[in-house]
Amino acid sequence: MLVYRGYSRKAHSATVLTIGNFDGVHLGHRALLARLTAVAADAGLPAAVLTFEPHPREFFAPQSAPSRLSTLREKLELLADDGVDLTYVCHFNGGFAALSADDFIATVLVDALRVRHLIVGDDFRFGARRSGDFALLREAGARLGFQVESMPSVTLEGERASSSAVRNALEDGRLEHAARLLGRPYSIDGRVVHGDKIGRQLGFATANIRIKHQKPPLQGVFAVEVKGLPGGPHRGAANLGYRPSANRVTRPLLEVHLFDFCADIYGAHLNVRFLHKLRDEMKFPDFNALKGQIANDVETAKAYFQF
Structure with a gap:
C-alpha cells in the first residue's frame, strides 16, 4: 500500500x-x-x-x-x-x-x-x-x-459496530465482545525498550514495550498473545497502566511476561493481542504482596490458555 x-x-x-x-x-x-x-x-x-x-x-x-x-x-x-x-x-x-x-x-x-x-x-x-x-x-x-x-x-x-462501541467494551473489560465488534482481538503495537528490571526482581521478567497511545482505551492486567517473535505467537500475561506499586510512571507502560520464554528481544517491534482481562491495576502495600499477586496473575492467565 x-x-x-x-x-x-x-x-x-x-x-x-x-x-x-x-x-x-x-x-x-x-x-x-x-x-x-x-x-x-x-x-x-x-x-x-x-x-x-x-x-x-x-x-x-x-x-x-x-x-x-x-x-x-x-x-x-x-x-x-x-x-x-x-x-x-x-x-x-x-x-x-x-x-x-x-x-x-x-x-x-x-x-x-x-x-x-x-x-x-x-x-x-x-x-x-x-x-x-x-x-x-x-x-x-x-x-x-x-x-x-x-x-x-x-x-x-x-x-451498531462503531469505534465508540469498541471503546466502551474495552473500557468495561469486555474484551471478547470488543473482539467480535472488531473481527479480531484488540491489539497494540510497540517496541521493546530497556526498563528498570523490577520484573526480574519479582521473579517474572517482562518485556517493556514503548507504546504511542497517550491514553489507551483499556488498562489493567490481561492474558495476551504476542506476535513478532520467532516461533510465535507467544502467550503471556501483561500489565498496561501506570504501575502504582512499583516506580509509578506518568505515561502508560505495557509490560508483558511471556510464558517459558527467555531471549534478548530489545528493539523488537511487537504486536500484543489482548484476549481476556484478569483484573484492574491496584496498589499493593509492599513488595511481597505485589510479588504474590503477580504469581497469581500468571497462573490465572495460564489457566485461561489451559497452558
Whole structure:
C-alpha cells in the first residue's frame, strides 16, 4: 500500500475512494473496505482511502477527545491488510476544517484524488460545520462525473459496530465482545525498550514495550498473545497502566511476561493481542504482596490458555 501525506500530489489515475477516520478498523469499516476493493477491482482502478491526522475530535476538543483505538501506524497496517492500495493522510488543521463542502468536493475529491466512484458510511458529513451530506455528494457526482454510494451500518446482535462501541467494551473489560465488534482481538503495537528490571526482581521478567497511545482505551492486567517473535505467537500475561506499586510512571507502560520464554528481544517491534482481562491495576502495600499477586496473575492467565 502506498501512503501519501496530504493530497498535494495529484493521483496518477482515477480512484475508487472512501473517506473516514477508521479508528480501530472495526467490522463496519471492514465491510466498507470490502465493498471498496470489490468496486475498484471491477473498475480496474486503485482502492483509495482518505483519512485524517489528528482525529478531528482531537483538533476541536483535545481535552475531551476519546482515547484512540489505533495509532496512525496501526491504522495503516490494518488498511493494508484489508486490501487498500492508496491511503492519503490529510493533516486536519484549521485551514482544512474551514474548507467548505463545495470546495472539498472540487479541490480534494475531483482535482486531487480524481474520484470516479465514492463510497461513504450512512452517517458521513464533511466540510466546514459538517454542512456536506450524502445528498450534496450525489448532486455533485451527477454534475462532475463520479458515482456515489452509501454503505449501511453493520450491526452485531442489535448493536451498531462503531469505534465508540469498541471503546466502551474495552473500557468495561469486555474484551471478547470488543473482539467480535472488531473481527479480531484488540491489539497494540510497540517496541521493546530497556526498563528498570523490577520484573526480574519479582521473579517474572517482562518485556517493556514503548507504546504511542497517550491514553489507551483499556488498562489493567490481561492474558495476551504476542506476535513478532520467532516461533510465535507467544502467550503471556501483561500489565498496561501506570504501575502504582512499583516506580509509578506518568505515561502508560505495557509490560508483558511471556510464558517459558527467555531471549534478548530489545528493539523488537511487537504486536500484543489482548484476549481476556484478569483484573484492574491496584496498589499493593509492599513488595511481597505485589510479588504474590503477580504469581497469581500468571497462573490465572495460564489457566485461561489451559497452558
